[in-house]
Amino acid sequence: QLDPSTLKAFENAAAGHDGVLSDPTGEVLVKPCTAAEADFYQQTLQDQPDFAELMPTFMGTLHLGTSAQAAESTAAQEFVHASQAQKDQRSHGAKIATETAIVLENLEHGFSKPNVLDLKLGTKLYADGTALEKAQRLDKVASETTSGSLGFRISGMKVWNGESLDKYDKLYGRKFDAGTVKDGFATFFSGLSVGLKRDQAAELLETIEAEIAKARNALERLESRMYSASLLIVYEGDNAALETLMSGVSKTPRLQEKAPTRGEVQQSEDDEEDEDEDEPPIAYRVKMIDFAHAAWTPGQGKDENTITGLKNIEKQMDMLIARLTA
Ligand code: ADP
Numbered sequence: 001q002l003d004p005s006t007l008k009a010f011e012n013a014a015a016g017h018d019g020v021l022s023d024p025t026g027e028v029l030v031k032p033c034t035a036a037e038a039d040f041y042q043q044t045l046q047d048q049p050d051f052a053e054l055m056p057t058f059m060g061t062l063h064l065g066t067s068a069q070a071a072e073s074t075a076a077q078e079f080v081h082a083s084q085a086q087k088d089q090r091s092h093g094a095k096i097a098t099e100t101a102i103v104l105e106n107l108e109h110g111f112s113k114p115n116v117l118d119l120k121l122g123t124k125l126y127a128d129g130t131a132l133e134k135a136q137r138l139d140k141v142a143s144e145t146t147s148g149s150l151g152f153r154i155s156g157m158k159v160w161n162g163e164s165l166d167k168y169d170k171l172y173g174r175k176f177d178a179g180t181v182k183d184g185f186a187t188f189f190s191g192l193s194v195g196l197k198r199d200q201a202a203e204l205l206e207t208i209e210a211e212i213a214k215a216r217n218a219l220e221r222l223e224s225r226m227y228s229a230s231l232l233i234v235y236e237g238d239n240a241a242l243e244t245l246m247s248g249v250s251k252t253p254r255l256q257e258k259a260p261t262r263g264e265v266q267q268s269e270d271d272e273e274d275e276d277e278d279e280p281p282i283a284y285r286v287k288m289i290d291f292a293h294a295a296w297t298p299g300q301g302k303d304e305n306t307i308t309g310l311k312n313i314e315k316q317m318d319m320l321i322a323r324l325t326a
């Protein structure tokens, strides 16, 4: 059903490599990836259905044609020849050279103005067997950022300010330390204080935190190793739309207390057909993404490296909530 000729560049990524595509409806993304990431999605769908719910819905793997391959390998060559300093300055990585892509649910779909926060997880950011030079470079970044101190760092974010979209690149999140990173969270969630009452803002933050805890609890029960995976948090950046969602006022009859009459049921079915089976709008979404260096590792115990990052993100959420409820 996905017509490759209709895919267009996905412009709204918060971080990561270029080359992600989106379908015309914006419901799905096509993300070029390593074979390892495609395998991880496939395996999780088969063997870890509980964890699959904490990831974007996986719709399959695509094998890209030769023209795409040629275009990408050119970009990859350029990237290889750029100096490390040039690479560090880029807000996005170049496209990765690969023949494989995964088709994923677009986590920004359904929002009017999605605010997006990408939190990179782990103190150790690479798997065993990584080339020494890369390992040393990633250890250095970790030691200079909250990756080292807290097991996570802000790797990118996009925040609507009422008029336009503010973009924060990977260098933004590298400047914080364990004490100041709360300012990054405050900036990301600043939209809440515009559209919502304090108790509504606190309620939304608590709901988001509960989703993060769900991911952590799953990892506590499972045996995996994930290096440089991310937690992606999206919430509605259209203040009026968010206020409507959080006030429980909705045009969708199924959310009303009172049972609808027969006529209303018929009407709502008609409406749904008219809307081309769109999902109702939502206030937030929280998922784990980026499994290029992830594996299920039976016998190795839980993934403390990733769990620590999630715990510290929960603490940041607690601090934000405490400020609102004080
Ligand atoms: P990379 O290996 O390039 O870092 P990621 O999987 O981290 O790849 O994706 C890069 C960015 O693309 C993320 O920061 C996020 O903003 C966006 N992204 C990735 N997957 C999705 C998704 N399923 N829905 C919405 N945005 C996504």
Ligand code: MN
Binding pocket: 015, 016, 230, 290
């Ligand atoms: Mn990433």
